[in-house]
Amino acid sequence: MLATQVFARFAHEASRRALPSEVLHHAQRAVIDWYASLYPGLAMPAVQVLEATLAEDLDRGHARLALGRAATPRAAALINGTAAHAAEVDDSFRDAMYHPGAATIAAALAAAQATKATGLDFLRAVVLGYEVSTRIGVVMGRPHYRFWHNTGTMGSFGAAAAAGSVMRLDEDSFAQALALAATFTAGLQQSFRTEAMAKPLHAGRAAEAGVLAAQLAARGMRSSLDVLEGESGLGHAMSNGPDWSQVGATLGSDWHITRLTFKNHIGCGHTFAAIDGALALQRVHGFSHADIESMHLGVYQPTLDIAPHVDPQNADQARFSLHYMVASALVHGSVRLSAYEPARLNDPATRALMQRITKSLDPEVDAGFPGRRAARVSITLLDGRRLSHLQPDRKGDPELPLSDADLEGKLLELAAPVIGEVEARALLARIWALPTNATLPT
Structure with missing residues (x-):
């Protein structure tokens, strides 16, 4: 047949x-x-x-x-x-x-x-x-x-x-x-x-x-x-x-x-593992966004392709910006509809943190796509601490269901x-x- x-x-x-x-x-x-x-x-x-x-x-x-x-x-x-x-x-x-x-x-x-x-x-x-x-x-x-x-x-x-x-x-x-x-x-x-x-x-x-x-x-x-x-x-x-x-x-x-x-954040789903991983590190180690000296995100290829904007100029671009969505989550605690309002898009704290974020393809993370949507988050704090976390799934995935x-x-x-x-x-x-x-x- x-x-x-x-x-x-x-x-x-x-x-x-x-x-x-x-x-x-x-x-x-x-x-x-x-x-x-x-x-x-x-x-x-x-x-x-x-x-x-x-x-x-x-x-x-x-x-x-x-x-x-x-x-x-x-x-x-x-x-x-x-x-x-x-x-x-x-x-x-x-x-x-x-x-x-x-x-x-x-x-x-x-x-x-x-x-x-x-x-x-x-x-x-x-x-x-x-x-x-x-x-x-x-x-x-x-x-x-x-x-x-x-x-x-x-x-x-x-x-x-x-x-x-x-x-x-x-x-x-x-x-x-x-x-x-x-x-x-x-x-x-x-x-x-x-x-x-x-x-x-x-x-x-x-x-x-x-x-x-x-x-x-x-x-x-x-x-x-x-x-x-x-x-x-x-x-x-x-x-x-x-x-x-x-x-x-x-x-x-x-x-x-x-x-x-089912999405637990609002925006491009390819950014969600990085958001969840960054929030997990923040929750465990108790730092604020102002304590971050630098952050690196290791992601799979479609994240780089589909959420590429490093300096989004409007709400549409912000929904497809890995830098913006992760920074906004760390500054404000979540990424909801309010994240795309004009005042939030131009929030100085979020924009400053975005400048301290880098990203690259992580071969191990990429090899799991599409069956797994992971991200590796590495953060260096101003006090010298170096933190790292592999987020294997997103909240809302079958492994972490809503x-x-x-x-x-x-x-x-x-x-x-x-x-x-x-x-x-x-x-x-x-x-x-x-x-x-x-x-x-x-």
Whole structure:
């Protein structure tokens, strides 16, 4: 069987049996985190420009934007998917180097609203989107991630699988939806190396592409089912011709959705191990940022590539600045939304500490990527002490997971300023009730 057919067979079989309760629980955790990411993203310039541009597709249709405005399913997926990635707070699956939630859940929700699906149908779609897209990302591997933004490329498959599940596509049509999604995949890393405003559009476009692929497949549109492994297919065109033979080997036994990373800081996740390591040294040895003579960060290559800014000039660049995020954490104790406000961006103490930070590739740390996201932090204090710490994982990784209560707190922190605490708590209750409730979260 071709890879698209393997996934379609799994989706068909999954639609006929109950999912494990643990899997559903992790899907609910992913949905909570998606909403926590969505609401702060609404205020980002990219989302506001997008919503104004798509005015003709709003105030009509059977789907809705985050704050309740009617929209066509494709427009809702595009705008909500963009918003869920815009604040850099969304989940990731390490081995696929990919943020699956932004596009997958946006597409699942838009399709579920349009078809009046149940809460359980919605959760099943989320699970299928994660399981399919993360496996494609794993096969495409690090060669793909060198140039491509996996949230845009792999996200198209997550969105197509999720929308196809909600729309109850038959086995052949589901495979066709994935094949169609393959030709929609896009998202270049260069687009956010110097200016990151357009980066969240990759997630939004992936969500829209997946919904469109499922809609087309439902009406009989066909594509080449060998589009992943064919000689001119995705694997050869956008990676190093990887082996697809085992892409579905663990479907239904190793549930990827149970091994997600949820962000404990706000910004580029490639900086988080260094942040956690620096804070760990500060906590154990009791020094302040003013006591630091110098600091060196040993990191893996994508940290150097994707968080390169040593003198960020705006909030977008600061979210992708290893120097800024580590220094801000040591000066202020954490990296929350407030870290990107103008006063904090120009904080003299943070800027001074940034000048005392250096970084380089650490071969041992790099060898563990993408399965582990580590950093080596070395600090020399003014009193002569030399401190070093290898941070093997980030808080929020499967090895150091956020609890249900942590995720609830994250949603309340990020959603309550937008919708109010009462509505944020009601949203949490609706998400936890999804397996037995016909009502969707929004």
